[in-house]
Amino acid sequence: MKSIITALLFCLAASLAYAQSPCDKIKYLDKLAMAPSELPVQDFKLFDYNQIPDSVKARLQSEVIKETSAAFFKELKVKTVKYLDSTINAALFTPVVITDKDENPVDFVYAIFYEMQFKGNIPFVFKVEIKQNGELLRPAQFEGIVNQKKKIIPCAKALSIAATDKEAPITKPGDMYIYYNQTFRTIVWQIMEADNITGDSHHVTVIDVFTGDILERNEFLKGMTNFDNE
Template sequence: MKPFLNTLLFCLSIGFSQAQSPCDKIKYLDKLAMAPSELPVQDFKVFDYNQVPDSVKARLQSEIIKETSAAFFKELKVKTVKYLDSAINSTLFTPVVILDNDNNPVDFVYAIFYEMKFKGEIPFVFKLEVKQNGELLKKGQFEGIVNQKKKIIPCVKALSIAATDKEAPITKPGEIYIYYNQTYKTIVWQIMEAGNTTGDSQHVTVINVFDGEILERNEFLKGMQEFDNDLR
């Protein structure tokens, strides 16, 4: 009887620890993940996808299928839509110049956030920047995203890699993000250090989701972590 109780207690403790795992609260996008060259989507206005004209949706569907496949498009789910027009842009502290693939100026752009799933039912959200008529603002926005046949390392494996890093281990994981990294042209796990309570910075480890390679070890200034949690 005693071995059975010990086993039961062990299983319950494992279940409880898993329930408290940072991997239970993965976040998809954050402003710090975006390179300076990207558009400031945090300043875009939220828009109802149902209000997007059917002609724009049809053009966008055609563009996505042309860049990927019909099967890929079928698996996508719209999470959020935002837009930036010339009126909003003019109110920004630093207005941006928006250029399309041919370097022509554009005064209206949608940022459409799509959810997809990799093998293992791991969710992932990415954004597309789209012209007002439904044409992709830039080509190549699916680079590093479209191949769903690739199996990505799970969150718990990423935590293990970050914890055993000899150069700068994550001793106490905090927020965890999965997003497309523009610099490395791949999807990454970003693990924030929660145990750093001194100083003005917070350690971050960025890991390639496909092969587990540590791509960056960064220090982010505290107080700069304003995340787009409305996309969850």
């Protein structure tokens, strides 16, 4: 009887540990806990994709297919839409100057977050920034996204790499993200150290999803953990 109870407790503990794994609640670019450097998407406001004019959607579709392919566009699913206009920008602590590919100033930008899947049914979200008329804000936004044939390192492997890092190991993983990193021009796993009582910063490890190389070890202040404006 005692052995049966012990076995049940072990199974319960194992299932709880699995349920609490960061790999069960991976977050994506639209909820990224570190601001992408190119535009302050954390300050964009949510927008209903259905409210975007059909003419703008058509222009966007044409632009995306031109950069990728019709097959690629067909597989995309809109996850989130945000926008930044001159009113929102002016209210920011540090307003940004937005220009298009021709260096012309732009007062309104949509950020459309598309969801797709890589091999192994791994969900992935990336961002496309467009002007109010549906034109791409700048070319080459699909660099590193299209035609990825390499096998992606699974979440559990990334956690193992971060935990065994001799320089700055992640001893207690918290939030886990997968996104395209503009700085390193590759898709990355970003693993954050879980919150603790002491200290005023979080440790972050950034890992290339294709090679397993640690690209960055970083610290940032607590409180900067949710850039979603819902």
